[in-house]
Every structure is written in structure tokens, then in C-alpha cells.
Amino acid sequence: MKLGFIGFGEVGFEMAKGFRSEGLGGISVYDIMKDDAVFGPVISERVQLSGVRLAASAKEVLDQADVVIAAVPGARALQTAAELKDFLKNGTLYVDVSASSPEVKRQIWETIKETGVSFVDAAMLGSLPLYKHKVPTLVSGNGSDKLLESMLPYHMDLEKVSDVPGEATGIKLVRSIIMKGMPALFVEALEAASLMKVDHLILKSLASTMNACPFEETFNRLVTGTAFHAERRAHEMENVIEMLEGLHVEPTMSKATFERLMWLASKNMKEKFGGKTPKEWRDVVTAWES
Numbered sequence: 001m002k003l004g005f006i007g008f009g010e011v012g013f014e015m016a017k018g019f020r021s022e023g024l025g026g027i028s029v030y031d032i033m034k035d036d037a038v039f040g041p042v043i044s045e046r047v048q049l050s051g052v053r054l055a056a057s058a059k060e061v062l063d064q065a066d067v068v069i070a071a072v073p074g075a076r077a078l079q080t081a082a083e084l085k086d087f088l089k090n091g092t093l094y095v096d097v098s099a100s101s102p103e104v105k106r107q108i109w110e111t112i113k114e115t116g117v118s119f120v121d122a123a124m125l126g127s128l129p130l131y132k133h134k135v136p137t138l139v140s141g142n143g144s145d146k147l148l149e150s151m152l153p154y155h156m157d158l159e160k161v162s163d164v165p166g167e168a169t170g171i172k173l174v175r176s177i178i179m180k181g182m183p184a185l186f187v188e189a190l191e192a193a194s195l196m197k198v199d200h201l202i203l204k205s206l207a208s209t210m211n212a213c214p215f216e217e218t219f220n221r222l223v224t225g226t227a228f229h230a231e232r233r234a235h236e237m238e239n240v241i242e243m244l245e246g247l248h249v250e251p252t253m254s255k256a257t258f259e260r261l262m263w264l265a266s267k268n269m270k271e272k273f274g275g276k277t278p279k280e281w282r283d284v285v286t287a288w289e290s
Contacts, residue, residue: 022153
């Protein structure tokens, strides 16, 4: 297998290092910033550290590669596919790992499908510096089975979702609501805790709560309890917002929490569950959808 990367930022660099550690040679890469005064030296260093070959053009990579991994910023993913279209070969496996939207992934496929390539929407769900090419990755698109087969010798952690481009990325973005939302909540809480000089007490209390039982149990308890007590907890968040404003901390996440709790309170969960806390988070979802 001949592997090529279009874009050699952190994603391409870490993946290439991983593939090289598995004995895969002949990896070629191209990055549009290779001659940039600031980023060019960074790319050169990455090339040396990973043992890949820096190509003079994207066409050079596409002429040689059987599998092409497009690892460009999400905002450039569709434009990049359009620019590469004339150089793509029939039978090439085009894997887009960008953090773009499901709709963009579908547009990429519509843009390049007439070239005869197979397409994979790849959504990575972990740390590249930690896992490198073995980062847990969901894949969808008509090239998913081909990618799983091609990467079997190199131990990629791939899970097929479907043959529909965009569905893998859709799952990742729903996950990001939590994985990106939690740090934002932490930052808002830590800003207030630091001003109040109680950060050590807050972290100790949170750790005690979150470590008390496995994630699945904590998740279920928080969702079911919040559904039942949404109105009361919304009013508590009003007090939180007032306190933060008094500390001159912008209550961005707290306001959003208040609004979501009021939305949940409008679903009348107490009435739907006869005054008893629901047992499973799935029951909550079913109830608010009814």
C-alpha cells in the first residue's frame, strides 16, 4: 500500500509517525504551507522526525498513493477536494479526516465521486499525540470496507458506521457537545472558584461526586434526576448567574444551562412519571419526544 497525506499539521504528522512505527514506508506528504516563512520550518522538522517524503505538489502525492488521507482544516476540506479533483485516479481511496460538518462531507463526495475514487468520512474520537494512527475512528462512506481491509496490517482502530458520507462525523459532533462543553463549564466554574479562593474545595467536591461510581451510572443519575427536578435546578441556576455577574464573571455556560433546564421543565416530566424519578435516561428521552 502506498499512503499519502494532503496536509501535514498535527493530524498528519502524528498519524504518519504511527504508520512508520508499524513498518509502513514510502509515505509521501504535501502541505500548501511548506514554503511559508513561519510554518515551512515546522513542516520540514515534522518531515524529518516522521521519516516521510515531502512532495513538491499535491499532484505528486496523488500520482503515487493508493490511499490518500486529506488532513486539512475543516474550513478548507471542500475547497481542497475541489482543487484535487483533476488529479484523483480511479480506484484511489480518499479519506477525509477533517473536522468539518456532515453536510461538507457529503459535498466532498459529490464533488469527487465522478473521478472513480472511493470515499471515507473518518471521524477521530481521541488524542492524536497519544494514539497516533491507532486513534479510535468512526468511518462511513462507500470506501469504508476497503479502508478497514487496507489498514488491518497497521492496527488502526476503525469502526464502520455506514456507507453514507457524513454519518461518522455526525456522531463525532454529537459527542463534541459533551467533550467540548465540559471544558467550557470547567473554565467558567474555575474562574469563579479562583476569584472566591475556593478552587481546591470545588475540585475536591467534584472529584468526590464524579468518582463515586462508574460513568454510566453517573450519567444515568444526572440525566434522570435533572429531568425530574429541572424546574428547581433552573431556579438554582438563576442564583448562580446572579452570583457570577456579581463577581464580574460572564455566565455564558450558566445561562445556557438555565435555558436548557427550562426547556426540560416544560416537558412536565413529574407528571409523565407520576411523581417518581425515572429509572433510565432512555425513558427521559422517550418522554420528552412524546
